Amino acid sequence: MSVAVIIVAAGRGTRAGGEMPKQWRPLAGQPVLAHTVRALSGFGRIVVVLHPDDMALGAEILGGSVTLVAGGETRDASVRNALELLAGTGIEQVLIHDGARPLVDTALVGRVLAALEGAEAAAPALPVSDALWRGAEGMVTGTEDRTGLWRAQTPQGFRFETILAAHRAHPGGAADDVEVARAAGHAVAIVAGSEDNLKITYPEDFERAERLLGARMDIRLGNGYDVHAFTEGDHVILCGVKIPHDKALLGHSDADVGMHAATDAIYGALAEGDIGRHFPPSDPQWKGAASEIFLAHAAELARTRGFRIGNIDVTLVCERPKIGPHAEAMMAEMARIMGLEPTRVSVKATTSERLGFTGREEGIAAIATATLIKD
Secondary structure (H helix, E strand, O other): OOOOEEEOOOOOOHHOOOEEEEEEEEOOOOEHHHHHHHHHOOOOOOEEEEHHHHHHHHHHHHHHHHHEEEEEHHHHHHHHHHHHHHHOOOOEEEEEEEOOOOOOHHHHHHHHHHHHHHEEEEEEEOOOOOEEEEEOOOOEEEEEEEOEEEEEOEEEEEEEEHHHHHHHOHHHHOOOOHHHHHHHHOOEEEEOOOOOOOOOOOOHHHHHHHHHHHHHHHEEEEEEEEEEEEEEOOOOEOOEEEEEEOOOEEEOOOOOOOHHHHHHHHHHHOOOOOOOHHHOOOOHHHOOOOOOOHHHHHHHHHHHHEEEEEEEEEEEOOOOOOHHHHHHHHHHHHHHHHHHOOHHEEEEEEEOOOHHHHOOEEEEEEEEEEEEEOO
């Protein structure tokens, strides 16, 4: 499924205090909105809705990794602006998230997406567990039954065409996108939310979010190294790109030395060994297999463990072929396989100054580093 993520951050957030809107205030050294964008990277194209006055600031802080769109007078108008931007682009599912919820985790997002496989709409929520009172002038004036009540969260997920049509038909003024969907007659599935998925609303919420970020963040680094010798042939495959050459690389699979190193780096960060553990060379089904199978498996394993891939850095060591003319295509292909923005993948090359087996053009070596992050 083709997925887009809409992050709504066009409000002013005056209840949170401070001299600037809450989405731009620092949290653990970075703006709140930067944490939110990072938490949802890897799930699909990200569109961030900003106040018209904040567009230049958004471009400066968020860079080119997201698409920016100006918001409207109300929240639902802002969401519709983003939906209209995505119309006709092939998006099949959309997640709509509050920019002031920087602590959303991958497991929660996964539950929403899983629920969308069998529903037109799904949203996370927590059952109300506290007693409910009515009050006026500082006094309790009554109580309310909490049975069947839920505390709504985001991201709220929808089939794209369903929520686009619902917004186009809605008169405006909805509190969230679930209200818009239900007004159009669509059922919404509830999935388990998270107590940590707080929406920063008041000044004290910043302190709690700081504590949670410090306690939750798990950063892993993994290294991968691979070598393949040359053999007779007319091309090599490096980082998923076929490059004409007067030799080929020898291996049980397609001998993509760069992709193998990157795959082992991810496995290493997860303490999951190497490619050989998951795809034994003794198994004939992997003879001549495309290495993207291995890389896609490693990336999916990271996601199921609750990690997102922060970046992948691959260095190819060879005298020939020249890597520079193909590096951009390599980064794009690696990013596609892993479901990442191309800016999170680096492919570069160096020679060994004619020293050693790579200098004698007997083969190619590759070194890779992977960063995995669990917020």
